[in-house]
Amino acid sequence: MSLEIKPIGVIRTPFKSEDKIPIQSSKSEAIAEVEVFSEYSAGLESLNGFSHIILLYWFHKAQPLRLRVTPFLDTRERGLFSTRAPSRPNPIGLSIVRIMTIEGNIVRCLGADMLNDTPLIDIKPFVPEFDNRLDATSGWLTESLCAERHDYLGDDRFLD
Numbered sequence: 001m002s003l004e005i006k007p008i009g010v011i012r013t014p015f016k017s018e019d020k021i022p023i024q025s026s027k028s029e030a031i032a033e034v035e036v037f038s039e040y041s042a043g044l045e046s047l048n049g050f051s052h053i054i055l056l057y058w059f060h061k062a063q064p065l066r067l068r069v070t071p072f073l074d075t076r077e078r079g080l081f082s083t084r085a086p087s088r089p090n091p092i093g094l095s096i097v098r099i100m101t102i103e104g105n106i107v108r109c110l111g112a113d114m115l116n117d118t119p120l121i122d123i124k125p126f127v128p129e130f131d132n133r134l135d136a137t138s139g140w141l142t143e144s145l146c147a148e149r150h151d152y153l154g155d156d157r158f159l160d
Contacts, residue, residue: 008043009036009105009120011057013112018061023072024084025095025111032097032112034120041105043123048102052126053109058119059091073141082139093118096126 012033015021022028034055036044047053064087070076071083086093097111107123 005058005121007037007058007119007121008040008123009034011035011055011112011114011116011118011120013114013116013118015112015115018115021115022113025097025113028111028113030110030112031100032109032114034107034109034123036105036107036120036123038105044102044105044107047099047107047123047125050099050125050127052096052098053107054124054126054131055093055095055097055109055114055120056122056124057093057095057114058121059086059088059093060117060119061115062086062088062091065089076140078140092121096131 012035014030022030065080066085066087067080068077069080069083069085069087071078071085080088093114095111095113097109100108100110102108
């Protein structure tokens with residue numbers, strides 16, 4: 001089987017290097033400009049009624065695959081699939097961001113947590129009735145999330 005993923009745009013952020021990038025979009029106050037390439041810009045029609053979108057993108061600076069990683073907010077090595085580390089078989093990232101404005105083929109949003117010039121793979125509307133899971137649990141991360149101090153900023157452990 002052959003599979004091809006083609007960028008539909010690029011995400012521009014204030015983060016030029018891996019140092020001090022927020023580790024999750026919900027912990028970020030940074031603004032991103034999502035440029036959708038002109039051949040896909042008609043797909044933005046009707047998106048302005050949504051408050052949030054899901055951005056799918058390619059971790060273009062991630063280190064090669066590692067099946068065991070020490071994730072942010074932890075000091076213990078974990079299995080890759082129990083983390084959101086970018087060093088994956090298919091280095092696809094996901095962020096839920098708040099739409100600020102849509103002008104032409106540019107979507108400005110709040111909650112950037114990716115490097116500048118990140119290739120955009122897809123945009124999906126966030127729908128609370130479909131996407132929220134009130135009974136969800138956080139596995140090994142629960143203890144860390146309950147800890148007193150977090151700056152929620154990353155370091156260079158997963159980037160080339």
